[in-house]
Amino acid sequence: MSTRNALRQSTISHIASTRPLNKNIDYQAAPLEEIYGELVFGEETMRSYLPANVFQRLQATIHEGTPLDPQLADIVANAMKEWAVNKGTTHYTHWFQPMTGLTAEKHDAFLTPSGPGRIINEFSGKMLIKGESDASSFPSGGIRTTFEARGYTAWDPRSPVFLKESLNGKTLCIPTAFCSYTGECLDRKTPLLRSTQALSQQALRILRLFGNNRATHVNVALGIEQEYFLIDRQFFLQRPDLVNTGRTLFGARPPKGQEMGDHYYGSIRGRILAFMMDVEKRLYRLGIPLKTRHNEVAPAQFELAPLYEEANIAIDHNMLIMEILRGVARDHGMVCLLHEKPFKGVNGSGKHNNWSLQDSEGNNLLDPGDTPQENAQFLVYLCATARAVHKYASLIRIGSATASNDHRLGAHEAPPAILSMFLGNELMEVVEGIIAGTQSKGKQREFMRIGVSALPALPRDATDRNRTSPVAFTGNKFEFRSPGSLQSAAPITFLVNTAVTEALDAYATILEAAVAEGTPFLDAVNKLLREEFAAHAPVLFAGDSYSTAWPKEAEKRGLPNLRNSVDAIELFNTDEHIALLSRYGVLSPREVHSRRDILLDEYITVLMIEAQVALEMGRTLILPPSLSWQRKLAETIGSLRKAGCDEGVWETHQLQLDRVNRHVRDLMIALDRLDEELPRCMEIKGSVVEKARFCRDLLLPVMTACRAEADALESLVDDARWPLPKYRELLWIY
Known part of the structure; x- marks a missing residue:
């Protein structure tokens, strides 16, 4: 037996004797309600550390987006520092998301000399609001050259400040945007914030037309499902391809893969469940509302999913989730693989983005209610999303374009590269009625009777789930299924936001003009919906997106089929895309060009x-x-x-x-x-x-x-x- 084969065999023996790592997690001694968010400078903590008037003004910035008075920054910074120091923290960092696909941080100590041999802890408003980093060492797509090094990080007050724990202490992490000395963005957060602001402005115009004068803003709500693989660390270290690329470049198909379907939703093994519980506790302490855990389809594949949050926070939290999955896996003697396709022949991993709109009063603007055919406001937002996906499919496709995700898209385990939208039978009937000029009557709530008297009658959902659709309406949200597990959710989110912004802007302009000319508002809405649903009907598809017939049908409908990332990314800087992104202040022409080059370089x-x-x-x-x-x-x-x-x-x-x-x-x-x-x-x-x-x-x-x-x-x-x-x-x- 060769030395390396002996290593394989000894690894198997080691794994056979490995016991789950017991972290003594006890929710009776420390109830979840008490530990949830304890590492976050959240609302209750702010209230206890800040003067009442400062607290109220900071809350207005967080919830309404009003500019923070710089004169208050020193007070807020001191409160953050006191809270962090009381938790045993010595350093702070501006935590940002450069175009590397990871997060970045540079740690600075609070300590400041106060005399010979003496120090004090100090953290000023200036330190909180602005940091400086070497921008030349991060991907910039030509915006910065090697000798032009200065870059800035700017505090994002709408994303919670948190403490990151490590073996020997904690670090205060301040979520920030990252920009060049010239003011151009070099990160994933900035265009997301810009797109959300632009969308809110146009979505409010629609709400005002429907008589809602109470809402002050509209947020993008996002629920991000995260799939991942776990393998034993000793096996991982014996595979140079996994170590260096995150996927197996070689490997014959095993006798048993996922054919039996016995792993999906199966009983979770003790070692894996111990890992999941450890992850959950760490995420709960960071205020991340994790809800679901389960075995996924492929062997050694798993999934977790949090509840919905504002998109900016959800994406920050997802970046933390990926980091913690990797770190906790190491503690448990395993490696978490986030690559979209680490193993050939079994399903890869995605990051399903569940996207919806919510006004400042908490109303979901994509909730159809019991009678969607009578819910004109919902239908306008629904139609705007259909227009966005149809008109800007090539742009949205870029949001999931990476070399690693190419191995997954279109492989009958993920949606194809063709963007289409699934609405379900009930909504399709409503839409078809609008196009035809007939009134859909809607359907009564149906119940399923399973045939066993002891089992209750189950209410049937208004729509089935089409897992082959890239953009599926699932009750009160759209599930964008194409992003890969390793990707940041920010790119596809800000691209979708921008495309929907254009649609809402166009609709608001049409309706405002019609009302100004004396057309009854609902008549104008009905005309708009009839024309727009008819124009964008080609993107609506309820069939099997995996079928060989669909690409041919999609071509007849005029839907783009960008089969690989190069074909998609090179379209980033078309005149149409530059005009859209610059019109709403999401990306300047120079920023668009730089991002295209960064993505292709990657x-x-x-x-x-x-x-x-x-x-x-x-x-x-x-x-x-x-x-x-x-x-x-x-x-x-x-x-x-x-x-x-x-x-x-x-x-x-x-x-x-x-x-x-x-x-x-x-x-x-x-x-x-x-x-x-x-x-x-x-x-x-x-x-x-x-x-x-x-x-x-x-x-x-x-x-x-x-x-x-x-x-x-x-x-x-x-x-x-x-x-x-x-x-x-x-x-x-x-």
């Missing part, structure tokens, strides 16, 4: 890293045992022939050797070609678009060819010689 970098890892693994980990087994088979055949065995005895060995010979030869050819293409990709002198296309069209196919041969060899080579943990181990032993 795509190139991911593929280049994967190709180099694949080349190294192929030559140093896969070829050696394959060649060794090839030699062993040849020696065995030679021995049998020399011993005078009948031809039929050694002929079967020869067939096996022929298979190994063929795959070894083809693997070596594919690896040599990959070795040739890599320098070409590095040296290409064209635009970033041309380089991205080159990587997509040349590197990806060659890596696929390398994998096909390596996976075939994995199924032929003596298991005792194979160095890498196999799928049957990675997915089922934990």
Whole structure:
């Protein structure tokens, strides 16, 4: 047995004896109601640390968006510092979300010298409101060069300040926006905030037309489902591809994957449940309203989901969730894989974004009520969303465009790259009635009777769930299913927000003009809905989006099918998209161009890293045992022939050797070609678009060819010689 195979076997023995990590979580000793949000500078904490008038003015900033008086900043900062120090904190950081896809932080101590050998804790309003970072070291798409280093972080008072715990202490984290010295945004938060503000302005115009003069603003509400994989850390460390890329670049299909459907919603293993409970407690203390946990479809795959929150906070919380999932997994001897497709042949992971609109009084503007056909206000917001998805499908598609998510989209486990919208039977009947000029009568609430007298009659929902639809209406919200598990939810959210803003702006303008001309308001609404639903009906689709017929039908409807990220991203800076984003102040033309280049650079970098890892693994980990087994088979055949065995005895060995010979030869050819293409990709002198296309069209196919041969060899080579943990181990032993 080889040394590396012995390591595989010892790892399996270790996992077999591993016990769940007991963190002694006791909700009787410390009830959830008491610990929830204890690490957050939330409303009750503010009330106890701030003067009443300062508290009220800060609340107005948080809830209404009114500018914070800079003169109050010192008082607020001192209160934050006192609270944090009382919790054992020594440092603070401006916590931001650069275009790396991760969060960033630079820690500074509160301490300030106050005399020889003496210090005091100090935190001023200036320190709270503004921080400084080296902007040249973060992706900027040409906005900043290496010698232009200054960047700023600006406090976002609408997202709660929190304490991040580590082994030896706590750090005060202040959510911030991140911008360049020139004022251009370099992060994911800023365009989200801008888009929410723009949408609120246009959504209020619609509310005012319907007579609502009470609402002061409209928020985007977001519920983000998070899928992830867990594998044992010792297996992870034996896989260079997982360590360096987050996915397995090689790996033969296991005898059992998800075919039995026995993992989905199955009983949660003790080790995994201990991990989940540990995650939950940490998130509860951060005020993150986690609601759901369960096994997902693929083996070793799981999901969690919080309740709805304002989009800005929900996205900040999701970034924290991903960070805590990774950290807690390490504590439990596991690794949390957030890559969209870590394992070929089983379902990948998504981040379903449940999107809706809510006014300042807490009313869901996408709630159809019991009689949606009579709810004209709801129908206007519904129609605006349909227009947004139809008219700006190519732009919204960019929100889920990454090299890693390309492995998942359209793979019959996630929606296709074609954006369509599912409304359900009841709403489709209403919409069709509006287009035809007939009044839908609606339907009485139906009940399902299961046929067992002891079981209650269950109310039937107004619509089924279409899990193949990229944008599905699920009762009072739209579920955007295309974002990948590793992505920030901010890009697709601010792009959807902006597209809906344009629709609401157009509708408000049409209705205001009609009313000014003397048209009865409801008559104007009915005309608008009839024309707009008819114009955007092509985006409404209730069928199977996985079917082979759908792409052809979508093409007839004029719906774009951007099958890969390069095709999508290169459309970011079209005149239409730039005009839309700049019109509502979400992104300037220069910011649009920079983001396009950042996304394409990221795509190139991911593929280049994967190709180099694949080349190294192929030559140093896969070829050696394959060649060794090839030699062993040849020696065995030679021995049998020399011993005078009948031809039929050694002929079967020869067939096996022929298979190994063929795959070894083809693997070596594919690896040599990959070795040739890599320098070409590095040296290409064209635009970033041309380089991205080159990587997509040349590197990806060659890596696929390398994998096909390596996976075939994995199924032929003596298991005792194979160095890498196999799928049957990675997915089922934990």
